[in-house]
Amino acid sequence: MEVQSSPIVDQPLELLAETVAAEPQAEIHPDVALVERAKAGDTAAFEQLVRQYDRQIFRTAQHITQNREDAEDITQDVFFKAFQKLDQFQGNSKFSTWLVRIAVNESLMRLRKRKTSKTVSMDQDVETAEGSIPRDFAEWRPNPEQNYSQSELAEILRKTIAGLPPGFRTVFTLRDIENLSTEETAEALGLSVPAVKSRLLRARLQLRERLSRYFRQNKEASK
Amino acid sequence: MNCTEFLAKLTDYFDGQIDPALLTEVKEHLGTCHHCEVVVDTTRKTIDVYRGAQTYELPEELSNRLRAAVMERCRISGKLPDIAVKTGK
Numbered sequence: 001m002e003v004q005s006s007p008i009v010d011q012p013l014e015l016l017a018e019t020v021a022a023e024p025q026a027e028i029h030p031d032v033a034l035v036e037r038a039k040a041g042d043t044a045a046f047e048q049l050v051r052q053y054d055r056q057i058f059r060t061a062q063h064i065t066q067n068r069e070d071a072e073d074i075t076q077d078v079f080f081k082a083f084q085k086l087d088q089f090q091g092n093s094k095f096s097t098w099l100v101r102i103a104v105n106e107s108l109m110r111l112r113k114r115k116t117s118k119t120v121s122m123d124q125d126v127e128t129a130e131g132s133i134p135r136d137f138a139e140w141r142p143n144p145e146q147n148y149s150q151s152e153l154a155e156i157l158r159k160t161i162a163g164l165p166p167g168f169r170t171v172f173t174l175r176d177i178e179n180l181s182t183e184e185t186a187e188a189l190g191l192s193v194p195a196v197k198s199r200l201l202r203a204r205l206q207l208r209e210r211l212s213r214y215f216r217q218n219k220e221a222s223k
Numbered sequence: 224m225n226c227t228e229f230l231a232k233l234t235d236y237f238d239g240q241i242d243p244a245l246l247t248e249v250k251e252h253l254g255t256c257h258h259c260e261v262v263v264d265t266t267r268k269t270i271d272v273y274r275g276a277q278t279y280e281l282p283e284e285l286s287n288r289l290r291a292a293v294m295e296r297c298r299i300s301g302k303l304p305d306i307a308v309k310t311g312k
Contacts, residue, residue, distance in 0.1 A: 046297065050290050055281045058289075062279040071279070072289060079293040084300065134230075137258045140265050144272050157276050176270045182238065201234045208262070208269045 031095040039086050046086075050079050053096055056178060057103045063173040064107035066162045067114075074106045081106075093187055100180070101188045104170060111166060132202050136209055138216035147215070160210045168203035175200050224252040229259050233266070 031052075037045035057078050062071035081102055082089075089098055144153060161169055174185045175196070186196045229252045235241040236249055253260050281289075 043294070043298075047290065047294055050293055051286075054286050054289060058281040058286075059279045068279075072285070075281075075289050076293050076296070080296045080300075083293075083297045134258070134262045137261045139261055140268055143268065145275070150276075153272070154276055154278055157273060157278055161273070161278075172273075177273055179274075197234045201230075204234075204237075204266050204269060205262075207273075208266045211269055211272075212265060 028091070029094060032091045035086060035089055035091070035095055038083075046083060049082075049095065053099055054079070056096065057099055060100060060103045060173055060178060061107045063161065063177065064104065064166060064170050065110050065114075066158075067110075070107075070110050070114075074103060074110060077106055078103045094184065097180070097184050097188050100174065100178070101190075104174075104188060108166065108170075132205060134205060134209065136212040136216065138212060140212070140215045144211070144215050156211070156214050160207060160214075163210060164203060164206055168199055168206060171196055171199040172203040172207065176204070224248045226252075226256060226259055229253075229256070230262075233263070236263075237267070237270075 031049065034045045034049050038049065054075055058071050058075045061074035061078075062068060065071060065074070078099060082099055089095060144156075148156065161172070164172070170189065171185060171191075174180045174188060175182065180188065182193055182196050182200075185191075185200075186193045189196065191199075229249060232241060232245065232249055236246075241249065253263065
């Protein structure tokens with residue numbers, strides 16, 4: 001079955017500022033002042049924004065693409081595109097959410113280019129039932145951090161999250177790793193809140209199921 | 224509350240966005256269902272282990288290099304004043 005490309009991938013950057021939902025009236029975020037200064041040609045202000053968010057954008061891009069070189073390129077591209085489109089940022093959403101949205105777009109486009117025979121989108125494989133129903137009820141004792149070295153654990157986590165469909169991986173990354181709220185994640189991905197919640201549940205359960213294979217195996221082996 | 228109904232509320236339960244009456248039902252179910260108790264515990268550990276692992280950190284040197292490259296591209300695009308780009312070094 002052909003997978004439709006996601007609206008977010010195809011959406012021109014020009015529309016991003018307009019389509020990010022407006023938040024209720026709240027205190028003005030400090031980034032707004034930096035953005036205003038950057039719009040006026042203040043190099044230091046824009047550089048400060050890059051400094052504040054380069055790590056978040058890099059992590060997001062690498063989690064989605066699973067490729068370090070791509071993540072480096074995307075990080076550059078995101079900030080350059082943001083710079084070019086600064087006038088479109090109206091301050092209705094967080095500047096970081098706006099950046100993340102650009103990063104998700106760039107990352108999914110990069111994935112799509114890499115897999116030339118296959119369309120990659122937020123919707124790909126999200127209908128899979130795999131992992132939606134818990135099957136493994138083994139306890140994880142001791143905790144994974146106690147059973148594995150930092151590098152072993154990092155490798156397991158990388159392999160496991162790489163196996164998730166991009167649509168689930170992206171939601172889990174934004175919500176649980178980058179700690180965006182459900183509403184911010186929905187804004188950044190152009191999804192409804194219920195859709196984010198549904199994908200987050202399935203992403204969490206799939207990861208749990210996959211990690212359980214490693215962690216329960218280790219427990220049994222250590223007996 | 225059965226296991227399927229519990230699972231449907233799992234995201235709201237983790238996010239603390241569950242009304243008090245339902246929370247009581249969830250806790251009652253967890254008190255009687257070991258499988259769901261394990262699912263909650265291991266799902267929470269799944270989130271914690273990813274959050275704490277810092278799997279893809281950006282090294283300072285690479286951060287400096289990327290930032291310098293971004294600022295250079297911005298300068299070349301003609302919108303920024305033509306000044307020396309800081310590398311952070």
